[in-house]
Amino acid sequence: MSNGFDPFEDASLIVAHDMSNAYDAVVPPIVQTSLFTFTDYDDMIASYRGEKIRPIYTRGLNPTVRMFEEMLAKLEGTEDAIGFASGMSAISSTVLSFVQPGDHIVAVKHLYPDAFRLFGTFFKRMNIEVTYVDGRDEEEVAKALPGAKLLYLESPTSWVMETHDVAALAALAKSHGVLTTIDNSWASPIFQQPIALGVDLVIHSASKYLGGHSDVVAGVVAGSRELIGRIRGEAYPYLGGKLSPFDAWLLIRGMRTLPIRMKAHEQSTVVIAKRLQAHAAVETVCYPGLANQLAPGLTGTSGLFSFIFKEGIDVRTFSDHLTLFKLGVSWGGHESLIVPGDVVLAQKAQPNSAVAFGISPRSVRLHVGLEGTEALWSDIEAAIAAASAG
Ligand SMILES: Cc1ncc(COP(=O)(O)O)c(C=O)c1O
Incomplete structure (x- = not known):
């Protein structure tokens, strides 16, 4: 609507x-x-x-x-x-x-x-x-x-x-x-x-x-x-x-550029979220753009989502190995960002609970920026390979 x-x-x-x-x-x-x-x-x-x-x-x-x-x-x-x-x-x-x-x-x-x-x-x-x-x-x-x-x-x-x-x-x-x-x-x-x-x-x-x-x-x-x-x-x-x-x-x-930026975030994120969903190292991807049908009222999807790694994948190595995705809070800008779930859960601010926020310590949140889909995917693939190597 x-x-x-x-x-x-x-x-x-x-x-x-x-x-x-x-x-x-x-x-x-x-x-x-x-x-x-x-x-x-x-x-x-x-x-x-x-x-x-x-x-x-x-x-x-x-x-x-x-x-x-x-x-x-x-x-x-x-x-x-x-x-x-x-x-x-x-x-x-x-x-x-x-x-x-x-x-x-x-x-x-x-x-x-x-x-x-x-x-x-x-x-x-x-x-x-x-x-x-x-x-x-x-x-x-x-x-x-x-x-x-x-x-x-x-x-x-x-x-x-x-x-x-x-x-x-x-x-x-x-x-x-x-x-x-x-x-x-x-x-x-x-x-x-x-x-x-x-x-x-x-x-x-x-x-x-x-x-x-x-x-x-x-x-x-x-x-x-x-x-x-x-x-x-x-x-x-x-x-x-x-x-x-x-x-x-x-x-x-x-x-002024909101409509075209949103389209660009959506295009890259759908591709990346789908590839992550099919990846052997990933347990679950939380992204509304993966459903067969969008939720009623939603006409597109943006660049922010999270996913949970399978046991044995080292989130710290994954985060540190990325070069285009920078460790940083917030989202919505031109740049790609990552926040590891266990870092959020370590925050001293109260009330704080994994249950309230639904955050798994094996999860990460990504913001997919405007750098280009294939460059961003190569960055993620290489970081997963490094995080799986131990
Ligand atoms: C969904 C959502 N709502 C509200 C806020 C708060 O906005 P601000 O940081 O501009 O105070 C944020 C900030 O990250 C957010 O992610």
């Missing part, structure tokens, strides 16, 4: 700003300022009264940030969007805008680990209860929903990449009067448009595919004017996780 906006045919991602305002520059200027001045007292008081919507202070409204928000809202098919200083800031501000102490959240298992930790630390202290469900089991989700305030989805989930029928889960939530949010960072709006599937709010770590060049940490949330207005009213100004104009400008730059 799509929102009707075709990112491959509509030129507005490329021509994304008002030229009349920018000296005909093909790239919009960065409005790098903390505050905006007023012509006189009347101008100022009209703005404070809300009679005139214009930038006053960059923590509230900045034209470069607004340009990015409008681009993302268009891609997600929503009325509005709001940028944040990080994906985590987008997650915390969104959830805190809709839940209060004593409220109940239903979340899918194997969430992004820092979201899981936010729920298990701050939210626990605030007496906000989170029930984790298997998003593939609609009966289990239906049982958990009565009385909940929020259904928190991620599809595919982090690391184990389980996909869900997002439209079915959003419909279930709606029937119980529960608001649905989804972390759509993995698929990006190019391969999954959750609003068209009935989800209320779509969250992104813009540090991933939206930015696409590993030079920004940012977040964004898209939804109706009313729901984004709720976030904009309190959580945004008072928690203060504001997206900076320079980072917004980098995101505008990155999003």
Whole structure:
């Protein structure tokens, strides 16, 4: 299901700003300022009264940030969007805008680990209860929903990449009067448009595919004017996780190539994941692109997946032998990356558990970048051969 906006045919991602305002520059200027001045007292008081919507202070409204928000809202098919200083800031501000102490959240298992930790630390202290469900089991989700305030989805989930029928889960939530949010960072709006599937709010770590060049940490949330207005009213100004104009400008730059980058990530990753699945050293590959049919609502697959080695393959040797895949967290940029599962499990941050994240110590997570499919596959093949040799 799509929102009707075709990112491959509509030129507005490329021509994304008002030229009349920018000296005909093909790239919009960065409005790098903390505050905006007023012509006189009347101008100022009209703005404070809300009679005139214009930038006053960059923590509230900045034209470069607004340009990015409008681009993302268009891609997600929503009325509005709001940028944040990080994906985590987008997650915390969104959830805190809709839940209060004593409220109940239903979340899918194997969430992004820092979201899981936010729920298990701050939210626990605030007496906000989170029930984790298997998003593939609609009966289990239906049982958990009565009385909940929020259904928190991620599809595919982090690391184990389980996909869900997002439209079915959003419909279930709606029937119980529960608001649905989804972390759509993995698929990006190019391969999954959750609003068209009935989800209320779509969250992104813009540090991933939206930015696409590993030079920004940012977040964004898209939804109706009313729901984004709720976030904009309190959580945004008072928690203060504001997206900076320079980072917004980098995101505008990155999003021009989002559709073609996503296609390139998908093409290479499908080939590599299939070859790994057929490899004698590999037990399981967790990648939504290997199924005969994509999960309902998903129209393509990105470059992030994990796989589990068979016993006897040395993950350390494999990781150290790779030359194109660099050891590094995050994903969504032009470069290929690897994270070994046992390294994540060694992290001191709490709560931390292999069960919560579904991470096997024999697994690795790869991000397939834009270096070229055959070069990347040769790198993996040679590293597996070295890791099998002991
Ligand atoms: C699925 C997912 N959601 C959210 C985040 C958090 O985003 P950020 O690092 O921009 O705060 C990440 C970061 O890795 C992620 O992988």
